[in-house]
Amino acid sequence: MQRTDFSKMACSIARTLDVIGEPWSPLILRDVWVGMSRFEQLQADLGISRKVLTERLNHLVEHGVLERRPYDNRPRYEYVLTPKGTDLVDLLMVMVGWGDKYLAGEAGPPVLYRHHACGEIATAELCCANCGKPMHAKDVDVLPGPGSAV
Amino acid sequence: MQRTDFSKMACSIARTLDVIGEPWSPLILRDVWVGMSRFEQLQADLGISRKVLTERLNHLVEHGVLERRPYDNRPRYEYVLTPKGTDLVDLLMVMVGWGDKYLAGEAGPPVLYRHHACGEIATAELCCANCGKPMHAKDVDVLPGPGSAV
DNA sequence: TCCCAGAGTTCCTTGAGGGAACCCTAGCAG
């Protein structure tokens, strides 16, 4: 939890950060995405403190990003992405794209994506949902919306 | 700075978080993006501690995301996005998209984007750079790449 | 000469992250 509460700001970035902006949260999501779903697995893979892992998982469950579900008669649980959480993977894919481009170095990208639709190894790009053309920082004007603070 | 150093992990998400994963960093980037470039402006708009703002700006400049440039004969500086930083705005736009969808509430989205190419208010979507079709979590297989730790 | 604004720096206090040890709940083996 940040010291300053971002959730009250009139900004979707700040509100998103309130959900997954804490340290480790995106990495937990990544692991769950690629199939690592149990407490012990996550703790061992990330090397995160058990206390912090507990806090993060609870926070993500509270916000509807993960679902905690039993997988045994014994008190055993696994964490899976909800639809809301699955949509957050978009964010991870964009982070991967930027990291691959600027930080991967000589070794090249650690993971690759094969796109089902075309069968090729490909990267993700931001496009306009309306016209389908590329949509980056320089391709848009920013305008105040209905939920603006002003 | 997180206690645990993410920059050594063989993961582009972790390495990206090492650059902009600290609290406030994405919000600083957002402000710079929409034209707020000076220390006093940022401090007043965000309500961030001056000490932390200094740390964050230095960190972002060191990593080549922002450039610190003088704008007066007096020792006055402004911060502007580098091309590397401009590419990070993609990440912000995806965060905005997710926040708008799940967290905006009744008031609606705080900001809107007008896409130059089509002139319409639009949202950003992730597409395959190869075939141009939508590319979300369920549309890809994840494969180990050349920079994989294994 | 004094005042001012921008851009930091210094100092103190509090509380979150790291790490290790501990606990609790089934199953199962003897």
Place this chain on the structure above:
DNA sequence: CTGCTAGGGTTCCCTCAAGGAACTCTGGGA
């Protein structure tokens, strides 16, 4: 029916980063 084990957490203490307020430094301008 006792003890062992594994998963999934709690508890505790220590350190260091975030908050916040006060202070500094630089170069105009009145």
